[in-house]
Amino acid sequence: MEGLEHILAEHPFFAGFSVEHSKLVSGCARNHRYDAGEYLFHEGEPANEFFLIRHGQVALEIVSPGQTPIVFATLGEGEIVGASWLVPPYRWMYDTRATALTRAIGIDAACLRGKCEADHHLGYAMMKRFLPILVQRLHATRLQLLDVYGKR
Amino acid sequence: MDIIVGAKLIVARDELQSLVDVLTARAYRVLGPTLRDGAIVYDEIKRIEELPAGWSDRQAAGSYRLEKRFDAALFGYAVGPQSWKRFLHPPIERLWQAPREGESFSVEQDVPATKFAFLGVRACELRAISIQDKVFLGGRYQNTGYQRRRQDNFIIAVNCGEAGGTCFCVSMQCGPKAESGFDLALTELIREKHEFLVEVGSADGSDVLRHVRSRVATPADTAAADAVVERTAHQMGRTLDTNGVKDLLQGNLEHPRWDAVAERCLSCANCTMVCPTCFCTTVEDHTDLLNQMAVRERKWDSCFTLDFSYLHGGSVRKQTRSRYRQWMTHKLANWIDQFGTSGCVGCGRCITWCPVGIDITEEAAAIRSTPNAGKGVQRGGS
Amino acid sequence: MAAATQPDPMVPQLYRVGRVRRELADTMTLEVAPLAGARPSFEPGQFNMLYAFGVGEVAISISGAVDGSSFVHTVRDVGAVSGAVARLKTGATVGVRGPFGSGWPLASAQGADVIFVAGGLGLAPLRPAIRHVLANRARYGRVIILFGSRSPKDLLFRREMEQWRQRLDVDVEVTVDHADAEWHGNVGVVPALIRRVAFDPHEALALICGPEVMMRFTVNSLAEAGVAADRIYLSMERNMKCAIGLCGRCQFGPAFVCKDGPVMRFDRIADIFAMREI
Numbered sequence: 001m002e003g004l005e006h007i008l009a010e011h012p013f014f015a016g017f018s019v020e021h022s023k024l025v026s027g028c029a030r031n032h033r034y035d036a037g038e039y040l041f042h043e044g045e046p047a048n049e050f051f052l053i054r055h056g057q058v059a060l061e062i063v064s065p066g067q068t069p070i071v072f073a074t075l076g077e078g079e080i081v082g083a084s085w086l087v088p089p090y091r092w093m094y095d096t097r098a099t100a101l102t103r104a105i106g107i108d109a110a111c112l113r114g115k116c117e118a119d120h121h122l123g124y125a126m127m128k129r130f131l132p133i134l135v136q137r138l139h140a141t142r143l144q145l146l147d148v149y150g151k152r
Numbered sequence: 153m154d155i156i157v158g159a160k161l162i163v164a165r166d167e168l169q170s171l172v173d174v175l176t177a178r179a180y181r182v183l184g185p186t187l188r189d190g191a192i193v194y195d196e197i198k199r200i201e202e203l204p205a206g207w208s209d210r211q212a213a214g215s216y217r218l219e220k221r222f223d224a225a226l227f228g229y230a231v232g233p234q235s236w237k238r239f240l241h242p243p244i245e246r247l248w249q250a251p252r253e254g255e256s257f258s259v260e261q262d263v264p265a266t267k268f269a270f271l272g273v274r275a276c277e278l279r280a281i282s283i284q285d286k287v288f289l290g291g292r293y294q295n296t297g298y299q300r301r302r303q304d305n306f307i308i309a310v311n312c313g314e315a316g317g318t319c320f321c322v323s324m325q326c327g328p329k330a331e332s333g334f335d336l337a338l339t340e341l342i343r344e345k346h347e348f349l350v351e352v353g354s355a356d357g358s359d360v361l362r363h364v365r366s367r368v369a370t371p372a373d374t375a376a377a378d379a380v381v382e383r384t385a386h387q388m389g390r391t392l393d394t395n396g397v398k399d400l401l402q403g404n405l406e407h408p409r410w411d412a413v414a415e416r417c418l419s420c421a422n423c424t425m426v427c428p429t430c431f432c433t434t435v436e437d438h439t440d441l442l443n444q445m446a447v448r449e450r451k452w453d454s455c456f457t458l459d460f461s462y463l464h465g466g467s468v469r470k471q472t473r474s475r476y477r478q479w480m481t482h483k484l485a486n487w488i489d490q491f492g493t494s495g496c497v498g499c500g501r502c503i504t505w506c507p508v509g510i511d512i513t514e515e516a517a518a519i520r521s522t523p524n525a526g527k528g529v530q531r532g533g534s
Numbered sequence: 535m536a537a538a539t540q541p542d543p544m545v546p547q548l549y550r551v552g553r554v555r556r557e558l559a560d561t562m563t564l565e566v567a568p569l570a571g572a573r574p575s576f577e578p579g580q581f582n583m584l585y586a587f588g589v590g591e592v593a594i595s596i597s598g599a600v601d602g603s604s605f606v607h608t609v610r611d612v613g614a615v616s617g618a619v620a621r622l623k624t625g626a627t628v629g630v631r632g633p634f635g636s637g638w639p640l641a642s643a644q645g646a647d648v649i650f651v652a653g654g655l656g657l658a659p660l661r662p663a664i665r666h667v668l669a670n671r672a673r674y675g676r677v678i679i680l681f682g683s684r685s686p687k688d689l690l691f692r693r694e695m696e697q698w699r700q701r702l703d704v705d706v707e708v709t710v711d712h713a714d715a716e717w718h719g720n721v722g723v724v725p726a727l728i729r730r731v732a733f734d735p736h737e738a739l740a741l742i743c744g745p746e747v748m749m750r751f752t753v754n755s756l757a758e759a760g761v762a763a764d765r766i767y768l769s770m771e772r773n774m775k776c777a778i779g780l781c782g783r784c785q786f787g788p789a790f791v792c793k794d795g796p797v798m799r800f801d802r803i804a805d806i807f808a809m810r811e812i
Contacts, residue, residue: 059721071713074721076730099718139751140723144711148745149654149684151560151612247544250587256627257587259545292793293543293778402787405809432782435544435775439588446588448544453781460783462773464612474811478785486788 004029007105011052012078013129021122028111034058034098040081047090049106050082056102061095072144073137074099080133085109155358158351160369160377163338163361165226165346168200170364171308171336175269178360180306183239184271185232190218192232194239197271204229211317211389211500214509227272227340230316231499235428236277239268240301241284243452247297247435250446257446269306273334275327276319276497278309280428282333286491287431306356309334313380315387318500320513323392326497328384336361339377349377390500392513393520394484397494400520401485405477407525409518414473416508421454423502423510424479429495432460455479480515543778546585546629547571551622552604557690560611561655562620563597566628567604575602577637578662579769579797582607583777585629586618593774594619595659595796596633605630608658608690634777636797638663638741639767646739646765647676651724651752653744654683657690659769659796660743664698671703676738678705678731682724682748685710686717707731724748725755735760743769750808753800763801770795770803787812 005026008014014022032051034040040051040058051058057076061069072094075081081104084092090109116123155161163171175182176198186195187204197203209229210217221228248261273281285302288295309330321327330337335357339349349369352358369377424430434453439446453460456475461468469475487495496512503511519525552565566584567573581595582605592615598606611617622628640663648667652660667674679698683689689708699706707727709720720727724744740756742749749768756766772784772791784791787806789798806812 059715061715068714071715071717071721074719076720097715136726140726143723143725143747143751146747147684147711148747149682149688149711151610247542250629252587255625256548259548259629261542261545288780291779293780294540295780296540296542296544405806405812431780433775433780434783435591435781437585437588437590443588450544450776450781453783455782460773463771468772469811471811478812482785486785489788490790 004031004105007054008052011054011105013052013080013133017125021125024115024119024122025107025112028108028115029105030108032104032106034102034104036098036100036102038098040096040098040104041092042095043092045092047082047084047092048109050080050085050109051104051106053077053079053081054103054105056104057099058096058102059099061097063095069095073140080130083130083134083137085113086130155352155361157354157358159358160374161350161352161361161366162341162369162373163348163350163364163366165348166200167365168226168348171360172197172200172271174360174363175306178267180267180269180304182269182271183236185227185229187218191216192218192229193234194232194236194270194272200226203227203272208314209316211504212509213318213503213511214506216504223342224346225313225340225342227310227312227338228314230312230314230319231274231277231501233426233501233505235426235499235501236270236273236281237284237428237431239270240281240305241288241295241298241431245297245450247448247450249448252444252446263300266301267304267306268301269308271308273307273309273330274312274499275309275330276321276324276499277428278307278330278333279321279324279326279497280499281307283429283491283493283495283497284431286493287429290491306360307334307336307353309337309353311337311339311377311381312384313340315384315389316500316504317389318503318511319388320390320392320498320500322385322388322498323390323394323513324494324496324498325394329381339380341373341376341380343376349373390498390503390511390513392496392498392516394494397516397520398485398488400523401481401516404519404523404525405481407519407522409515409522409525410473410477412518413476413510413515414471416510417472417476418507419456419472419475420507421456422505422507424454424456425452426501426505427483428497428499428501429483430454434459455482480512483512484516543631544776546583546591546631549605549628549630551624551626551628552600554622554624557608558610558688560620561608561690562611563606563608564619564622564628565600565604565606566630567600568630569627573599573603573605574633576605576633578640578666579637579659580633580635581659581777581796582630582632582634583774584609584619585631586615586622587627587629589618590615591629591631591775592616592619593634593777593792595769597658597661598665599662608655608661610655631777634792636793636795638797639739639799640666643667643739643741644673645675647678647733647737648674649678649680649733649738649740649756651680651728651740651742651744651756652682653724653748653752654688655690656742656744656748656769657681660741661691661694663741668698668701668704676705676733677703678733679707680724680727680731681706681708682727682744683708683710684712686713686719705731723751725751728752728755728759733759735762738765740766742766746771753807763804764799766800767797768800768803769797
C-alpha cells in the first residue's frame with residue numbers, strides 16, 4: 001500500500017526508519033477512522049493491532065463495577081497506542097475510546113510479529129523505538145500514582 | 153585623669169569591686185561567671201567574691217569537671233555550658249500579646265528596659281556576639297529585642313590565661329586575645345600583687361574606668377600581659393583547618409562520614425544549646441483558656457529536632473544523618489555564604505557537652521582526609 | 535550599630551477579611567485589606583504570613599490583588615492554622631506580615647517566550663505573574679500556560695483559565711492525573727504536555743510552581759527539551775516561622791527560602807535540588 005508508506009514515514013514514531021523496513025511494516029498497515037465516542041478496542045479483546053494516531057485524541061480507561069470508567073491517560077496526534085500486542089497472551093488490558101474524530105494507522109500485530117521474527121534487524125529497530133515510549137509512560141504512570149496534588 | 157581609648161592601665165584585684173559598683177549604680181544588671189551545680193555559669197553578681205576564685209575546669213570530649221587551682225585567680229577557667237546569648241537572645245521571649253476586642257483584636261508590646269553589663273567575656277565570645285550582631289542586625293529585617301539589649305550592652309572582656317581542653321579559637325582566628333568589641337578588656341596578672349591589666353576599648357569604658365583606682369601600665373606590665381596570651385595560644389586543645397572548608401563540606405554532602413557520625417549522634421541538641429552562635433528559634437502562638445488574650449513567644453529551637461524541618465506532614469530531614477549534616481555544614485560552610493564569616497568561634501563547647509563526645513574538628517578532618525568519598529555513589533532508581 | 539528605626543517585623547498588621555470565595559472543596563480565596571494605612575506594594579511570587587487569632591501563622595502566597603487596596607490569598611485547608619485561616623469569614627480580623635521573599639523575574643522576562651508551568655495549588659503564586667504578563671502582553675513573546683491537576687474537579691481558577699485560553703495570543707494546555715468520561719481534555723502528567731507543546735528552548739523562560747516532585751519532573755522535561763538551567767525558575771517551599779531570615783528553619787542549602795526565595799533560579803540550586811533531606 002503505497003499511500004500508507006508515505007503516511008507511515010511521516011509519523012514521528014518511524015522517524016529515521018529505513019526505506020526497506022518501512023516497506024515491510026506498511027505491508028501490515030491499514031487506515032482507521034473513529035468517531036468521537038467510538039471504541040478502538042475493549043479490555044480482554046485480542047490485541048491484534050497497535051495504533052499510530054495521526055489526528056485526534058483517544059482516552060485509555062478502566063471500568064470497575066458500580067463506578068463510572070476512570071480515564072488514566074489520553075494520547076493524541078503523533079503518539080502510539082498499545083503495547084499489549086508485544087507480549088503474550090496478546091490481550092488488551094484496558095478500553096480505549098476516541099474522544100474526538102480520530103484518524104489512525106493500525107498495524108497488524110501478528111503480521112508485524114512474523115516479519116520481526118524473520119528479520120531481526122527490523123525487530124530491533126521496532127524495539128528501539130518502542131522502549132523509550134514505554135519507559136516514559138512508566139515514569140508518568142508512577143508520577144500519577146504518587147498523587148502529588150493530593151493532601152498529605 | 154583623662155583616659156583615652158586604647159590606654160592600658162593596671163587595676164588591683166580588690167578594685168574590681170569598684171568597677172562592679174559603678175556599673176550597678178548606673179542601673180546595669182551585672183552578669184559574670186559564678187559556680188553552680190558543678191559548673192561555671194553566668195549569673196547576676198554584686199560582689200566579686202561571687203566569682204569562682206581559685207577554680208579551673210578540665211574539659212574533654214563529653215566531659216567537664218571543675219578543679220581547684222593552686223592560686224586564687226578569678227578567671228582561671230575557660231568557658232562553661234552557657235554563653236552570653238542566654239541574655240542577648242533569651243531562650244524564651246514574649247514578642248507581643250493581643251487582647252481580643254469584640255470580633256477583632258489589637259496587638260501590644262511591652263518594651264522592657266534592660267541594661268546588661270557582662271563581666272568576663274572571652275575572645276571567642278566577643279566574636280560570637282559580633283556574629284550574632286550580623287545575623288540579627290545585619291539583614292533587611294532586624295531582631296528588635298536583640299537590638300535593644302545590645303544598645304546599652306557594657307562588655308568587660310577577659311583575655312584567657314589558660315586554654316580549655318577543647319578550645320581552638322586560634323584556628324578560627326578569634327582568640328585568645330580580645331581585639332575589639334569590648335568596652336574594657338582585662339588580663340589577669342598574678343605576680344607579687346594580684347592585678348589586672350585593663351585595656352580601654354571605648355569611650356564608655358573610659359568613662360567607667362575613671363571611677364576606679366588605677367595606675368598607668370608600664371612596659372613590663374604590658375609584656376607580662378602579652379606573655380599570658382601567648383602562652384594560652386599555645387595550649388589549644390584542638391585545631392581545625394579552615395582552608396577551603398566551605399567548598400570541602402558543600403562538595404561532600406553525600407560523604408559516608410555523615411552516616412558514621414549519625415550512628416553516634418543522639419540528636420539531643422546539646423551542641424546547639426551551648427553553642428554561642430546557634431540562633432535558630434521557633435515561634436509559638438497561644439491563647440488563654442477563654443480565648444481572650446493571644447500571646448506570641450519566640451523560643452530556642454534546634455535543627456536537630458524533627459519538627460524543625462516539618463513540611464507537608466513530615467520532616468524534610470528525617471534521618472539523624474541529615475540533621476547532623478545540616479548543623480555542621482551550616483556552622484562551617486553555609487554560614488560563610490550567608491554572613492561572610494564562619495559560624496564557629498572555636499570555643500569547644502559542642503565537643504565538651506556532647507554526651508557521646510562527637511568532635512566537630514575531628515569530623516571536619518575526617519572528611520578532609522577522604523574528600524569525594526561519597527561521589528559516584530548510585531542514587532535514585534529507574 | 536544602627537538604631538532601630540523600623541517597626542518590629544514580628545508584629546502583624548491588622549487586616550479585615552473582605553470577599554471570600556470557595557474555589558474547591560478544601561480551598562478558599564480571601565481578599566484582605568488593611569484596617570489602617572495603605573496596603574503595601576508587592577511583586578508576584580511574594581507571600582504574606584497570615585495570622586489567625588490565637589491559632590498561629592502560615593505562609594501563603596499572594597494570589598492576586600484588588601487594585602491597590604487588597605491582597606488576595608488562596609488558602610488550602612491542610613492543617614490547624616491553614617484551616618483556621620481558610621475558615622475566616624467576611625468582616626473577620628486577620629494579622630498580616632509581609633510581603634516577603636523574592637518575586638518572579640517578570641522584568642527580565644520581557645522579550646522572551648514565557649512558559650508558566652503550574653501544578654495543583656501552585657497555580658496560585660503564578661496567577662499574579664500570569665495576569666501581569668497578559669496585562670502587558672506586547673512586552674513578551676509567546677505565552678504558554680501548562681497546568682496539571684489531580685482531576686477535573688480540582689482545577690483551580692477554572693473560569694479564569696478558560697478566559698486565558700480564549701485569548702488568541704496565549705497557548706493553554708491542561709492535564710489531570712485521572713478523570714471520568716465527562717472530561718474531554720488531556721489525562722496524564724505535565725511533562726507529557728511539555729513534550730507536546732512546540733516552543734523554542736533558547737527563547738523560553740520557564741516559571742514553575744507546584745509540589746516538589748512535580749517540579750523535579752518538570753525541570754527534567756524542560757532540560758530534555760533544551761531549556762538552560764538559568765532560564766528556569768521555581769517557587770520553593772520550606773518550614774517557616776519568622777519569614778524574615780532570623781529563625782533559621784527555612785534553610786535550603788545556604789539559601790533562606792524566605793529571603794533568597796521562594797522564587798529561585800534553578801541553576802543556583804541545581805546541585806542540591808535532587809538531594810535527599812537537604
